[in-house]
Amino acid sequence: MTILRIDSSANTETSVTRDLTDKIVATLGKTSVITRDLAISPLPQITHTWTKAREVPKAERSDAQRAALAQSDALIEELRAAETLVIGLPVYNFSVPAALKAWIDLIARAGETFRYTENGPEGLLSGKRAILAVASGGTPVGSDIDFATGYMRHVLGFIGITDVSIVAADKLAFNPEETIADAHQQIKELALAA
Numbered sequence: 001m002t003i004l005r006i007d008s009s010a011n012t013e014t015s016v017t018r019d020l021t022d023k024i025v026a027t028l029g030k031t032s033v034i035t036r037d038l039a040i041s042p043l044p045q046i047t048h049t050w051t052k053a054r055e056v057p058k059a060e061r062s063d064a065q066r067a068a069l070a071q072s073d074a075l076i077e078e079l080r081a082a083e084t085l086v087i088g089l090p091v092y093n094f095s096v097p098a099a100l101k102a103w104i105d106l107i108a109r110a111g112e113t114f115r116y117t118e119n120g121p122e123g124l125l126s127g128k129r130a131i132l133a134v135a136s137g138g139t140p141v142g143s144d145i146d147f148a149t150g151y152m153r154h155v156l157g158f159i160g161i162t163d164v165s166i167v168a169a170d171k172l173a174f175n176p177e178e179t180i181a182d183a184h185q186q187i188k189e190l191a192l193a194a
Helices: 016-028 048-053 063-081 098-107 149-158 176-193
Strands: 002-007 032-037 084-090 114-117 120-123 129-135 163-169
Touching (some): 002 063, 016 084, 032 063, 149 163, 163 176
Parallel strands (some): 084 129
16 A cells, blocks of 8 residues: 655654654555655745746646746655655634645646536545544634634545545644643554444
8 A cells, every 4th residue: 555644744853743644654655655745845836937937738838847847746646656645734813724735736636636527526536545544722623613624635535535534633732642642542442443
């Protein structure tokens, strides 16, 4: 199995989501892990040049247009290569970190990870699984103020990944030890269900 591990916490030393992604990857077992750390190696924001380049058919792109899309192409190849995504998702201000949003903007591309049909959009990355390792001080997963997990489920489903599990450590400001212990138990249960 190939796992694509994505860490997005700006906290590189004591991050709960990094601890959870470590444990999830170890629990799943693996033949190969592709690691993308969006805090240590931030991705660029999309630009006017990028948006125009993606509209040009591959065979007709200039060198500058190919260069503008090179990072996006590499990220999409990582997605295609993986059977399972393990995404560290700290909830920042009720939503996803900007670093993770940059990744989403670069991988959500018509004709590459989804396409439009007469019946609406169709994801092109079906047959994959995603596990979100969520950490929050006090934004309960699935609540009216959680704009992170619903958004991630939608984006992943949009590109064809509908098998999405969540490991939640969402009460860290109130009871960190119990919250982390509960998240570790959720990881064990994920492994048993696999």
